[in-house]
Amino acid sequence: MFKHSQLESVKAWLVDPTQASLPRHARIQRAVRQLILDGALGPGRPLPASRTLARSLGVSRDTVETAYAQLHAEGFIERRVGSGSYVAEMNEFFSGPRLSRRDALSRNQTPNLSARGEAMFHGGGVREHLSPRPFAPGVPETRSFPIQLWERLERQVLKESGTRALVHGDPQGAEPLRRAIADYVNLERGGRATADRVVVLTSSQQALTLCANLLLDPGDRILIEDPAYYGARKAFDAAGLDCVPVRVDGQGMMVERLRDDPRPAKAVFLTPSHQFPTGATLTLDRRLCLIDWAAKHQAWIIEDDYDSEFHYAGKPTACVQGLDPHDRTLYIGTFTKSLFPSLRIGYVVLPPSLVTPMTVARTLLDGHTASIPQLTLARFMDGGHFGAHVRAMRAVYAQRLDILAGLVRTHLSTFVEPRVPIGGLQLSCVLKDGLSERATIDAARRVGVELLGLSGLHASDGGQPGFLMGFAAYDPAELETAVRKLAGALRA
Template sequence: MNTLPRTVTGALLTLLERDGVLPGTLSTRVYRAIRAAILDSTLKAGDRLPSTRTLAADLSISRSTAEAAYAQLEDEGYLTRGVGSGSYVSADASAGRHARKSRLNAAASPALSKRGTQIASMGGCVDARVVRAFSAGMPALESFPVEPWQKLLARHARHDASRWMMYGDQQGLPALREAIAQYLSLSRGVHCDASQVIVLTSSQQALGLIAMLMLDDGDPVWLEEPGYRGAQTAFSGGGASIVPVPVDNEGLRVDEGLRLQPRARLAYVTPSHQYPLGVTLSLARRLQLIEWARQSNAWIVEDDYDSEFHYDSRPVSAIHGLDQHERVLYVGTFSKVLFPGLRLAYLVVPRQMVSAFVTARSQVDGHASPLMQAVLADFMQDGHFMAHVRRMRELYRARRDIFMEEIDRHLRGRLVPLAAQGGMQTSCLLADQRLSDQRLAGIAADVGIDLPRLSRLYLGADKRNGFVMGYSALAPADIREGIRALARIL
């Protein structure tokens, strides 16, 4: 990427002075100045902007003001901010310039439908592509058993290679569906057989299919508050009316859901390890949720995204296994437990719905890679999968312990860790809730630390400031170094 010349800051200052007659806070004016420079091609796609520290010094403003402007530009897609590498004008900036030039024509003849416009405005799901402190949800890739995986891959690629070049089974390779059903029955208490399993490319695809088939415009959907942004994106994109339901130390407040919207069509929950607060949905509330779904003819979407990793107690069985009325749709993924590049996940649905979901899936992307499915089926059937899960459970437990010890040693009184009985990350509240997690995350990014913000996972006005801090992919030395660097920032 190109590095901006020093004269660019002066250009931004000129735009800022020209904007001075317009109302708004100082951060808003800085945001407008940079956006204007992008839209009129003064700044081009790939150009690097000064750090927030440099911009603040050059414009004689506070760093928090510069960070707020950059954060808004990033949220709207004008900037791409790489942790440790700087802030760049987004590759999509040219589309923004084109949109500005054709605003009048677009107003007369919109390019997108109302739903399309809504989906685009919500932003996409962005996953970390490199391992750094403290990116959330990243597996320890260096500990993956590459050798047995490569042997299985070579064996399938070598024998009857043409078989893997054809279109695959839209529901998924039968051998893999059998392996998944057996695993879920033995390890998660899910009552299903292979005929109910649909192999997909991601859990996000599963949520999209559920929204497509189960929701009509305006249907109310309970979402955990705070909760997974991908679920909000999927269900809002499907036309649903989102009802944020608060989470406490027993999980989703079912009583609050009933008070807020008793006739919801669907409830989305992460009961084994709530994302992002880490609590487990209590048995009483699981039964209450099932009874609500039965009486209301509603549905429960159970996202079991990292249930393999419980450290201080035995894993709790899935809601699916308690449900006697077939009101639960169960979602799982291999991205966390194996590796994200595999692009394989699964959805378990009631028998009477299988045909409709497979048909809908055929309209989305047809099928997942037959070769990767065959390799994974053998990987599970040969015992490699469960052996890997056991190894990772011990590894992540050790890294969790180091993370908590370092937080206590260096950040006691400044960060308050929440439930950490399992998973690959722990949410930590800022002890001083007057501090902005957005501002601190921006400062941390300048020194190469990724701090996923907790506040952005709330839909309502009552937000808590903090970070969703991942540790599973970090070596002990990296955890210690990251915590010490964070202590200096805080």
């Protein structure tokens, strides 16, 4: 028979809400199995008769019989005709003391990670808002996306491809999409791309991780903007790289300082179209200076062009990759910002020598990108729908940026100075003297407003305190409501 504590343990499994999805016989089976694994029921120990245990637990005898049958099938108990059920004899590999379930859980809370694992864990990862609210940055408008058109194109893909679309895809990416991406980069961004130089990935974050691990060794120096995109810094930190900050001014990264560094770096990362988070655009002379430096030192340029589609003043400058005759630039783009986040398609345009190594490396991560969304996106682009959607959203976002800038000047001028960008999906605000960034962000969160602090994006303590305000995903009424809430919170 069970001891009282053992019976209570089985009852606890029956009422545990985390086990509610399991049928009763499975909960009983797992409870008894855990008692055996913990050593609370030793080898040869008799189990209660099914009728007796059923009565104690308030379940049917068939329920207990089903649980016992599963335990017998798994080798945890023996069933002897006319005698009853007993805990099976365990072999030498399962003898000796065992951790209790509580001890096991306790140990799992402090895992023994590798140095790289510790860096990844303590870096906190890159987490996006599942249900974004103003002013979460980097979130596009999805409510007006032409989803019926997308569904129609997807049905066409399934009809024409049939079951061929259900098998493994090319790890470099579907050829129709690579061709469409190359055409887009050449036409709209002034790039030098061909389909065989494009690798389709799940995100720009995956591209950054691959670049960090494929091109550099732990301890190698990489130059990054200061302030910088947090996802890039975390990817490089996790790879064990030595991130060297280079200041950003109104003309982008101050690349002139690269020439004065006595210890050349092996790579440089930057967001030249709309610097994150300042919104500055890297000037042409600095782009050319950067290309010359990379060629001289045989260094790589990692160019993240993540929201270059949304430029609100004049024609955007050509991407660095298109100006680089030495093939030292890796150009990263994504459709997460231009279309919708759950699409999970990004890409990188590579120097020819890196295409095969990068393709092989990505097979160690996720094998390939889902084929059906790739082929649907290719049709979306080839049919001119991507360009039309971007143009429509560019007009919407430009209007929302103007509205938000006006609201900030009207309701928040006492507290902040807005820095209105010429592109991108977020507006940066610098706090005026005496105001705490942490207190401001906490006050905003209490009234349901999300702000991303600027200080944490700087490598040093020299950055001005402030915050980013994403505006793309929120209509004018939502923007006004959120600004008024924020103003009230700060006044309080």
